[in-house]
Amino acid sequence: MNQNNSVFKTLLEILIVSTRLGFTSFGGPVAHLGYFHEEYVRRRKWMDEKSYADLVALCQFLPGPASSQVGIGIGVMRAGVLGGITSFIGFTLPSVIVLIVFAIILQGLDVADAGWLHGLKIVAVAVVAHAILGMAQKLTPDLKRKAIALLALVGTLLWQTAYTQIAVILLAGFLGFLMFKQQADDKPSSLSFPISRRFAVICLTLFFGLLILLPVLNAATQASWIALFDSFYRSGSLVFGGGHVVLPLLEREFVPTGFLTEEQFLTGYGAAQAVPGPLFTFAAYIGAVINGWQGGLLATVAIFLPAFLLILGTLPFWHQLRSNSKVKGALMGVNAAVVGILIAAFYHPIWTSSILDAIDFAFAAILFSMLVFWKLPPWIIVLTGAIGGWLFI
Template sequence: MTAVAGTPDTTSSDGPWKVFLVFLRLGLTSFGGPIAHLGFFRTEFVARRRWLSEEHYADIVALSQFLPGPASSKVGIMVGVLRAGIAGALAAWLGFTLPSALALIAFGYGVAAIGDLAGASWLHGLKIVAVAVVAQAVWGMAKNLCPDRERLAIAAAATVFALMVPTTLGQVGAIAIGGLIGWFFLPGETIALTPLPVRISRLWSIGSIVLFFALLIGLPIAVSSTGSHALAMFDAFYRSGSLVFGGGHVVLPLLQAATVQPGWLGNDAFLAGYGAAQAVPGPLFTFAAYLGTVMSQPPNGWAGGLLCLAGIFLPSFFLAIGPLPFWTWIRQHPVMRSVLKGVNAAVVGLLLAALYDPVWTSAIHAPADFAIAAVALLLLVSWKAPPWLVVILGAAAAFAVSLRF
């Protein structure tokens, strides 16, 4: 069926192959993080292809922000569902994720071949750039998600709580407390919305939600009963993808706690991959593919990379598909809007805590380090330089400083 010119084409559908090709091009060209990705998506699916109306696209984006996991990937999965069903969801995710995942697996093999990274000046440069990237994320999220004193207070409390309890429990607890405070103390207004045109059955939705919780509860039990390291890896990344609100950089403290604290890899290797992830297009969650590749014990290499990649993104499938038919009601409910305000403010606090530890404490050791980080932040914020360019310049600057001193 052909859409009328100037109106969104929400009545026809596309095959999974076409959806894959459209998202593959986006996966190769979408630099700049989740906010930039959402801008690319709007241009492609609302303005250019007219697959969605502005209102429906805003609905999808709101749902992706409401749920844990990577925002841009969840939006892509939902668009895939609306265009080509469940197969379209898989095609959209593969197309958008494959380029950066392959690049980071290759980078992981390079890091493994180099061996000891403790004295690598280029690595130190990547860690310094990570300070600027996370600082930019904290500032941007604070402006949008903490516009008043109450939410700034929630963010500050979440920062303190996360630093005092530096474990996954502390991070999840901060989010839960933020949601409770929002429920009781932040007003939630009622709004009217046009229903989202969802074309999947509620059986798929309910099944997705059941599987999400079954794995979230069952995987730790399976790990403790079997002692399988592969299952422990999958569980750690599945849990990170399930519990991190805000996506993108906010997953950093969860993944650091899940991989560095148990001794699966060193903090230097962790931050090297995080810096490299800024230089590739597509979702930042493909950082998981790098982490699986450089693990100190098998499964590692490409098999470990794919295992961790599947673990961290699987919750996004369940959480993108599950709530779709119910989202219009959820978003209109004032209580849920209050909870979401508190959760979002707590996410800002978690990211601020991550900016201090491990990002700042691992990277800034001398005045020259601070200077490089300040220039990198200036390039990102004021000059709107692409992150991949800032990553290259930061590594080069750190290398130059090492030669000079």
């Protein structure tokens, strides 16, 4: 009985702390990692500096929302799989609820030509431009990786098919393997998690099984909820580099197929910048536009499920993965390609549908300066964008 009480208290503590972070963590994945470090390492001392750095390295290595995966990993270290689930719910649910409510309100209003919506689209220009600059400095520091990014940019723009991005990522991984396979090893990880290798293998099998099986089920049944689950699951499985990179995947899954318009898509993306928590919760908005609150919850589960399965499936094997220089080389190539893919998405659909005249460009420059040079919080940028669009555009 005492043990059950102890487990319950630990889970409740994780829920309270992660929910507070879910309400206050503005600024994207890099900022989230800073909030986590302050709360979990410095204040609560749930883990040491080295363990936290190793966990962040693992989550950067995997596709999916890195900050959410770090939060899940911390919960797992604290209280096993239930701790990971609890940590995820606390950090994610606040923004999911806000974006579902936003989508439902928009559905009931005739706001297609509203100036404030166009202002939110211009906010997306400033935010993604800032993300590209930061990622390019970090992920393409040399000419080889700049060349991979350029190839990814050209390929993604000129061959816009459902499988282009997968092909680009695979090719970039192969080029990275060839170019950087002699990459020096870092110090090995010292992480240990309460997860058996058998359970990890089950999670990895489920991850790849769903990736293969869902498209087959979708083609065989034509059920709308399976189609939605398949699209969101595939998007969550193939994103390297954080939330901004999911933008082109989701756009190609839902806009050309007519599930929602580009206006609705970019409006939701702008709104997602205004809420705290992971940017992947943008999926909740899309799901709610398509099929109400049920669609929002289904989309949230589907896009985050790969992140869960991957973090649980790789934790026990991280030591071997991290010490393999060839694996690291392939990852360096993939990360460089991510920059090119994001630049392609920045041009279309973000720039082409948002910057229509000189006023739009000038306003985007102001918002970009507020974000990058004056370092104002993202919610101020979003509020300024909405008010400016309403007043002047």
